[in-house]
Amino acid sequence: MxxxxxxxxxxxxxxxxxxxPRPTAPEHEEAGDPSVTTVAFGTAAAEVARRLRARSKAASGAASEVLSATATLAEDRGLATFVTKHATQGAGPATATTAAIEELAAMFTAAGGLMAERVTDLYDVRDRIVAELLELPEPxxxxxxxxxxxxxxxxxxxxxxxxxxxxxxxxxxxxxxxxxxxxxxxxxxxxxxxxxxxxxxxxxxxxxxxxxxxxxxxxxxxDEAQVAALVEEDRRTREAAAGWTGPGRTADGHEVQILANVQDGAGARVAAEQPIEGVGLFRTELSFLDRSTEPTVDEQADIYAAVFEAMGDKKVIVRTLDAGSDKPLAFANQPDEPNPALGVRGLRIGLADPAMLDRQLDGIAAAQARTGADVRVMAPMVTTEAEAQWFAERVRARGLLAGIMIETPSTVLLADRMFRHLDFVSIGTNDLSQYTFAADRMAPTLSDLTDPWQPALLASIKLVADAGRRAGKPVGVCGEAAAHPLLACVLTGLGVTSLSCAATAVRPVGAKLAQVTLAQCEAAAEAALAAPDHARAAQAAAEHLA
Missing domain, CATH: 3.50.30.10 (Phosphohistidine domain)
Incomplete structure (x- = not known):
């Protein structure tokens, strides 16, 4: 085992x-004219990007997001520059591509954080371009x-x-x-x-x-008998999930809203087929990753309205552009940074260019006026009380409810003060975990630290939930932690009022909550908080949720 x-x-x-096995460049590839090599690379890279974008449009949610982002890597100008450099040094197309990717991957690795996460994507781009150059089947x-x-x-x-x-x-x-x-x-x-x-x-x-x-x-x-028992247990769990029709509440009637994370109208329509109570995270930046110029207010309004219409009278929480780091936007004029995960991303782009943020808020407000939807707006990567107040004033000027993402330790520590200016908050456990433990969430040797069962992360969530209860305002979780049924129960026990996850996780989460009481959730939360590490936190919680 x-x-x-x-x-x-x-x-x-x-x-x-x-x-x-992945394709490799020939050991003795003929070099040829550097300009011909550069053109051959460009043609192959464009074809790879085209295929990835076609798959992105056919997919939805996170799958669509990462395919689009990988397509952008294939056409990265820095990569093309490195290929040209190696071509002028005598390398053939496949060899130049391989060498260029290795050089770029070393830079991404050295940058750490979210940039280091993209190394796997880079190698995938390398293999696809090399296969195209060598006229081999796509890996x-x-x-x-x-x-x-x-x-x-x-x-x-x-x-x-x-x-x-x-x-x-x-x-x-x-x-x-x-x-x-x-x-x-x-x-x-x-x-x-x-x-x-x-x-x-x-x-x-x-x-x-x-x-x-x-x-x-x-x-x-x-052991086949053991497998049979596990499969039967899994069958019962799936059967219960399939039969759950909402709304989100524990066995004794404590309400917890179950929401979905979406990125566009297509994803929202798929999510609407599940027994959700709305959208807890509308990732707006994912609609613009392939745009070289900023969409107009009217274009943005059309994109947002598609999501609002899919939800009908259910609430939609819109996150303003969470660009930067591993989600660069060409029109945001983001500088090259040694550590993008700690650089200009999220609200920091809006602080640097308030007019761009205002245009997005205008587009959201226009879509809301057109559809009459129940819309709230939150900002990512907020770190100070002044930033929260600045953002909330802009949102409320358009008649909308204002919130922020809790992703940094500073917002956890100042949660009470944040609520002075906000109508709600939503905890992004992915980034909060990474920043709390100073651990690259993609580093396999550090995966224990970024596990969402870590007691320190749960303690941070409790601090925010307690602040929300004192303020009488809702506290949601929209990170990946909300998609785990047992952990969703613990989050409920910590005082979280809504859980937003991938549409496929909605029924398993809702079904598990429906099987336990609030007292069980609270006992599981206390046990997890008292555990010395993530593994024993999960074990201790499970004992109370059986």
Whole structure:
């Protein structure tokens, strides 16, 4: 049995499949004219980007987001510059591409934080461009003839986003963390998933394994009786989830709103098919990742209205542009930074260019006026009381309710003061975890620190929830922690009033809450807070939620 970080609950059993070998540049590739090499790279990169964007448009939610972001990497001007440099030094197209990616990956790794997360994406772009240059089949995941378990060192977003849950019944990777692209997309697809599994490379293709996405284990050649019991338990859990129709509340009637995270109208329409009470996180920046110029107020209003209309009279919480770091926007004029995760991102872009923020708020207000929707607006990456007040005044000037994302320790410590200016807050556990523990959330050796069960993270959430209760204002969670059924119960016990997650996680979360009382949730929260580490926090909580 191998252990890792559990990220998507469920059981998957079957033979192992692994990604096909990636293409490599020929050992003695003919160099040729540097200008011809540069043109060949540009043509191949454009074709790769085109395919990725086509997949992005066909996907939704996080899958669409990461495919679009990977397409942007393929056409990155810095990458093209490095390829030209190596071409002038005598490298052929595939060799120049490989060398350029290695150079860029080293820079991303040195930058750390969210930039380091993109290294897997860079290598995926390299392989796709090299395959295009060498006229080889596009690399990716094999399509098995029977339900199988996918094991890999790591998975590129483009590979994960295209998985068929009927054929790939579970995923386990040696790298990654609970907020990695693999985990996020697997959650959206509803595929049981475990990441950061040590020594997973020892398991070979064809081995029969059982992946337990609730306990974080991968068992080779499992006992069939034990597998049968786990599968039956998983069947009952899925049956309960399928039968849950909302609204969100515990067995004794304590209300907890269950909301969905969306990125556009298409995603909102899919989410609306679930028994949700609205949208807890509308990621507006994801609609603009491929735009070279800022959309007009009217264009923005059309995009926002599509989400508002899909939700009808249900509330929608809109997050203003969370650009920067791993989500660069060409029209935001963001500078190159040594550590983008700690640089100009989120509200800091609005502070530097208030007119751009005002145009977005005007677009949101126009869409709200057109649809009559119940709209609230929150800002990401807020760090001071003055920033919260500045943002809230702009939002309220347009007749809308104002809130912020709680993603930094400073906003946790000053939560009472933040509520003086706000109508609500929403905790982004992904970034709050990363900044609280000073740990790159993609570093496999640090995945224990960024696990959402960490008691220090739970203590931070409790501080904010307590401040919200004193102010009589709602406190939501819209990070990946809200998608885990057991952890959702603990969050409820901490005082969180709403949970926003991927649409596929809505029913499992709601069904689990419906099976336990508020007293059980509170007892589980106390037990988790008192635990010495994340693993024992999860174990202690589970004992109260059985």
């Amino acid at each position: 191998y252990s890792g970080t559990a990220v998507v609950p469920g059981i998957g059993v079957g033979p192992v499949v692994r990604p096909a 990716g995941i094999p399509v098995p003839d029977e339900p199988s378990v996918l094991l890999a060192d790591d998975l590129a977003p483009a590979d994960t986003a295209g998985l068929d849950p009927a054929r790939i019944v579970a995923i386990a990777t040696e790298l990654g963390g609970s907020t990695s692209h693999t985990a996020i997309i697997a959650r959206q697809l509803g595929i049981p998933c475990v990441v950061a599994v040590t020594d997973l490379h020892d398991v070979t293709a064809g081995d029969r394994v059982a992946v337990d996405g609730s306990r974080g284990t991968v068992t080779v050649d499992p």
